[in-house]
Amino acid sequence: MFVGHAALAFALVGSVAVVRGWTTERALTLAVVAGAFAVLPDVDMVYALVGVASATGSGALAVAGAFWSTGNVVHRAVTHSLVLAFPVALLAALRVVDTRPTRALSVALAVLLVGLVAAVGGSLAALITLLFVLGAATVAAVAGHHAEVTAPETLVVALVGLLSHPFGDLFTGEPPAMLYPLDAALVTERVALAADPTLHLLAAFGTELGTVWAAVAIVCLATGLRPTTAVGTRATLGAGYAASILLIPAPTLDLSYPFVFSVLGVGLVGVLPRVRLVGRGPSVEPPDWLGAGLTGLSAITVAWLAYTVAYVIV
Known part of the structure; x- marks a missing residue:
């Protein structure tokens, strides 16, 4: 559930920017950069590709199982540390800043971090x-060069993204090693959202949907967009x-892939074209990206809610 991390950081930074009256472009830019930093801790899942390459079995579930079982060897450890954030x-x-002294200092800091982790956790x-x-x-380099994000802004949004990520993982899997490299x-x-494992999974999925909708709300507040005009009846x-x-x-958390x-x-219903009966025959209109995205997200939300109600009733 990587999207929820980005959405949460986006909503946190974006809400502050909107409340403080920053311009739409500035508010959304900083929110996007915060979202990028929030996804970054999951770079440790790159190691999971080793498991995918050596997966036995041809089914999607076998590949997914190999992905997570291998990735969890290093997942939610060093990159999820509040200390190292x-x-x-x-x-x-x-x-x-990108001056010679700051480049040298950043390289020295990187070497120090890698060396410290190597001593504690190995190669x-x-x-x-x-x-x-x-x-x-x-x-940081992309944000600074293309979006003119300053060093203090980068420091703040990076901390929002990196510090918020581990808390979003408390609902699924093992808790992150938030104090790594400390032995504590x-x-x-x-965190259990429900005693029933299926309801827990559904609640966690709903929580992630909530963060995505929070990000959408911030975009609407910043731009004046009315989502009801973009969501199709589909x-x-x-x-x-x-x-x-x-x-x-x-x-359940152990079998969530299906x-x-x-x-x-x-959510693919969002990309379906609109068919209207006008004049002599039907008119087919492809949806714009905004309509497709919000309609798809709304369809997923309705599907999640319908499944949850059906599970509780049945």
Whole structure:
């Protein structure tokens, strides 16, 4: 559930920017950069590709299982540390300044971080850390060069993205090692949203949908967009997804792929063209990207709600 991390950071930074009266372009730019930093901790899942390459079995579930089982070897450790988030954010801010002294300082800080993690967690953790700091430097460089994001702004939005990410992972899987490399745990157990494992999964999925809608709300506030004018009636087709309760296994954290892939597939109704009967015959109009996106998101939300109601009733 990578999208939720970006959406949460986007909404947090965007809401502050809107309240403070910043221009639409500036508010959305900083929100997007925060979202990019929020996704960055999941760079540790690159290691999961090793599992995909060596997966036994040809089914989608076998590949997905290999992806997560391999990725979890290093997932939610060094890149999800609240302790390391501060030096990584500082490194990103230094990269924006881009002078000879700051470049030397950022490189020295990167070497120090990689060396520290290597001493604590070994070569694999050090490699993940290297990818982590390179990713942070890249995001900062792009933001500074193309969006003119300043070093202080980069420091703040990077911290929002990096610090918010681990808390979004408390509903799924094992709690992140938030105090890495310290030998201590800030949270030791997953936050349970429901005693029933299926309702927990559905609640976690609904929470992520909520963060996405929060990001949409910020865009609407910043631009004056009215989402009701962009959402097509096709979104109501998502209600038919309730019938899938008879076709797919009840989703849990251990077996979520059939539900997640299929419910996201409902969002494809957003790209369907509009057919109208005008004049001598039907008129086919392809949807614009905004209408397709919001209609698809609405269809997914309706499908999730319909499935949840059906599960509770059945």
